Amino acid sequence: MKVRIYLVGMAFSVASPAPATDITCGENAFRQQVAETASRTVHSEPVQPIVGEFPTDEGTPECIRVAFRLSPSGTPWNVRTPESSGSFAFNLAAMRAFAKYRFKGSWWRFLEPNVVILRGVENRKPANWHSPTP
Secondary structure, three states, X not given: OHHHHHHHHHHXXXXXXXXXXXXXXXXXXXXXXXXXXXXXXXXXXXXXXXXXXXXXXXXXXXXEEEEEEEOOOOOEEEEEEEEEOOOXXXXXXXXXXXXXXXXXXXXXXXXXXXXXXXXXXXXXXXXOOOOOOO
């Protein structure tokens, strides 16, 4: 009896569509750390747009949370990506943008965690998009 109930519940979870929710990447939970990191940011870089083979008019919203610590000279170390929306191409573009970030260093905040949430839209048609005619 328990096996059948488990299988029915599992089938329901597989068959039900994924809810269309706003992707936040922990923005509410890490709001204070994001704000503190923003105050230490000297230079930030936008994520370059990613256009795949079949772009759509609205694209797909993507995000990635980057957690790291800062050396006294302001260089990120112990860089991790604990959460993302799951797009590999967007994650690569976001990490390329993060590599260009510059921060203020501090001896006193050497071990404090820092968090940056990078957002973007993947696979949106560019303004000059022209579909090939068949």
